Amino acid sequence: MTKIERILPQGFRLVAKPSHCSLEGTCLEMKGRKLGPLGTEDVKLVLRSFTQGRFAMKPRIVCVDGAGSELSCEPEPLVVEVLEVTLPDHVATGCRSLDCALFGGIPKDYAVILTSTSCDERELLIKRFLEVGAQKGQVTFYVTTKSSGVDFLPKEYESDFYLFICNPQVNRMIESLPHVFKSSGVDNLTDISIAVASASRKLTASPKESRRACIEIISDVLLQHHAVSTRRWLSGLITDLKSKGFTTLAVMNPQMHSQEEVQAILGLFEGEINIYDRKAEEGRRRFLRVTKMHDQRYLKSEFLLEEESFMTRQNVK
Incomplete structure (x- = not known):
């Protein structure tokens, strides 16, 4: 044969x-x-x-x-x-591979961490997670050190998208807008928490739509404040966001930190998603795998990440 x-x-x-x-x-x-x-x-x-x-x-x-x-x-x-299998009370991420693995998306109100080195697939997943939320009319928080790739969102979705930028050059990066909060860096974690809490307190008590948040500054905070302070700050931030009905996607580069620091952070989250690269028949390719999701069904197989893995804007319902 x-x-x-x-x-x-x-x-x-x-x-x-x-x-x-x-x-x-x-x-x-x-x-x-x-x-x-x-x-x-x-x-x-x-x-x-x-x-x-x-x-x-x-x-x-x-x-x-x-x-x-x-x-x-x-x-x-x-x-x-x-057939499409979509469980209720799941928040679509905009990445079809990930939504397939999670039967519809991240479980509502969960705090999940994405571990990945810096790569195009990681940036695209973050962008799609934010973009899908804004397009669906969901209040969306983004805590980051940069605005590239999403700087159009505060203008296009000014009533739902909130951008928190922590960077010494923040005033050169983006203009001042009602829902753009500027910080000179990650030196003062209390100021960041106050900005997020202040914005969330102004939201309605009972949202009609799911809310989502992306925290992309974990590695920056961990490098400067180390495990104990970072864990304390992050635990409080996650708790505050959950109390306001947010589903949270955090992002960390595990190769920037010691194994002990990485484990101290991973333990705060109910779910963990990993993007990694390995050798395949076509050469080195990047894959996605869900490695943890407490009390939830999910597919444990790995998914090859390609351009078609990410839904276009027209696909969002």
């Missing part, structure tokens, strides 16, 4: 396969797998699709007999129905 052609319907991706096989386009190369007379072999594949609907799998199996002649057969088509 040399190969199985047309193994992937359009829009599907191969997630798992036997170790002796390799995928070339939509063809599964069997590398000369030998079968005896009337022999059979099970080929178990795991496929993934982000597109709902009914799809027909029409594989063509190609073999070479003892005389070197090529033979082929086409089994009966297999119809696969793809």
Whole structure:
């Protein structure tokens, strides 16, 4: 048996396969797998699709007999129905891979941390998380040291998007707007907490929509204030945001800190998501995996991150 052609319907991706096989386009190369007379072999594949609907799998199996002649057969088509599984009270992140792994998004009111080195995929996930919230009319807080990539959000969604920038050059980075809060850095954690608390106190007591917050300054704070002070400050901030109905995504680069400091921070969160890179058949690629989500169902498999993993603005409902 040399190969199985047309193994992937359009829009599907191969997630798992036997170790002796390799995928070339939509063809599964069997590398000369030998079968005896009337022999059979099970080929178990795991496929993934982000597109709902009914799809027909029409594989063509190609073999070479003892005389070197090529033979082929086409089994009966297999119809696969793809359904979207979305649990209630989940907050969509804008990353289809992550929302798929979490059955709809981050559980409402959870505080979850994303661990990742600096990379395009991390920045895109953060941007989509913020953008989706603003587009849905959800109050969205963003605590960061930079405004690049999201500086249009305070203007476009001025009633729902709140930007907290902690940077010595903040006045050069963005103009003053009603929902833009400026700090000269992360030296004074109390000032940051007061700014966030002051903004949250002005919100309605019973929101109609979910609220979301992204805290992207953890590594900066941890470098300057170390584990004990950072943990104390972050614990208070998370508690305050939860009391106001926020679902929180925090971000940390674990390679910037000692293992002891990393563990001190991770313990504050109900969920953990990791972006990492490793060698794949196509070279080094970046993957996403949910490693923790207390008392919730989630997929433990890894997801390859590609441009199609992130929903476009038109996809948001």
